[in-house]
């Protein structure tokens with residue numbers, strides 16, 4: 001039963017129990033724990049994680065408060081201090097003032113012009129992987145998607161030469177770094193994995209520093225993401241410092257690849273699990289994706305059923321499940337006040353089952369995103385990519401990549417889940433993915449799209465409901 005509140009109460013403690021009970025339930029299965037708490041306690045409640053009080057707020061109106069007060073009353077950098085040790089003060093680990101200096105530079109690298117180029121790189125990398133598969137066989141989906149997505153990231157952000165010469169060493173050190181990320185323990189403890197983390201970071205810095213010097217010496221020779229950072233000037237005309245560039249590169253690889261692996265894998269698995277909807281995706285690939293051709297951003301926007309599948313997976317299996325802030329002033333939410341000093345969280349797997357927003361929320365139903373239903377029309381209802389000032393810079397990049405992986409894989413192959421038949425999610429640091437899952441593939445007698453033609457005359461539109469063309473979050477519909 002939802003407790004009756006009077007003004008100025010703090011959010012009620014869910015089943016006011018011993019401090020550690022919440023902690024262990026959270027560690028065991030945070031999605032199940034928080035969903036249960038929401039069902040029992042309502043859309044504003046609190047949990048106690050050891051000595052820390054945390055408020056959880058659910059639903060588009062509450063998400064709005066969370067995202068719109070970010071960097072004023074609610075601070076992201078104070079919540080993500082454990083990431084600051086690794087990346088330095090960057091993006092949401094930087095103070096609001098420092099972040100405002102960096103923001104234009106960060107966003108310029110995801111411009112429409114850049115995105116058109118990334119989409120070509122994505123197809124080149126996916127095709128190279130598909131060419132290794134042969135006529136039939138099996139793959140472990142996380143393993144194979146990790147290498148494709150890492151290659152896309154290294155190639156897009158750092159250039160082909162880096163991807164070929166240094167990619168492997170980079171990702172090796174990067175994985176050691178990732179194992180040293182811990183949101184709970186103080187990052188300076190002399191634990192072996194923290195020591196390995198710091199050594200891996202030093203090796204990455206050593207790898208990247210000469211590259212930056214080379215780029216500074218020959219700025220006209222390169223035209224990619226790394227060069228954007230090297231060429232960038234803050235508003236005051238100062239160039240970005242080498243350490244900031246290095247931190248940005250490592251941070252982007254972190255932000256961009258773990259999250260995409262999980263959701264790309266779930267997009268494909270969920271399509272295999274739902275053959276009726278898959279058929280719609282196959283039909284549109286056959287019609288709009290000419291086999292052997294490279295799609296432009298505009299062509300990609302024709303694959304609307306694929307897009308809705310990606311969005312439904314984003315709703316049901318969001319890989320970055322929790323966004324956190326620290327309240328630096330009291331914040332009113334509904335009938336409650338979250339006091340300064342508390343942690344505040346929004347939780348995508350909880351926000352995405354609010355029944356007033358998403359009908360039959362536990363059903364897989366990609367058409368909920370299609371007109372006329374457009375169930376995500378209310379702002380901040382779908383929070384897979386966050387919202388407000390720190391909304392994911394790489395959202396469009398990730399959506400394009402996930403659409404292309406699914407479309408190109410199903411274009412060539414028939415797929416089947418071998419084991420486990422009903423995969424579950426596993427939690428990593430900051431990102432969720434399916435457990436190890438073996439997929440069997442067999443080459444189609446004829447690939448889809450053999451007779452597809454490009455319809456360049458069609459009116460360009462944004463496939464995301466209720467978006468102005470000028471504001472379409474999928475810029476691929478506007479190239």
Ligand code: HEM
Nearest residue numbers: 091092255256259260263320323385386390392393394398
């Ligand atoms: C499915 C894939 C992805 C998911 C689910 C995801 C999710 C998120 C979320 C939830 C946030 C906001 C965190 C907060 O407000 O606390 C965020 C921020 C961010 N993401 Fe992503 N992300 C994905 C892919 C990417 C990619 C591919 C990149 C870049 C290559 C990227 C770069 C960033 C950056 C730079 C930020 C910080 C933005 C800022 O502070 O202004 N993400 N992401």
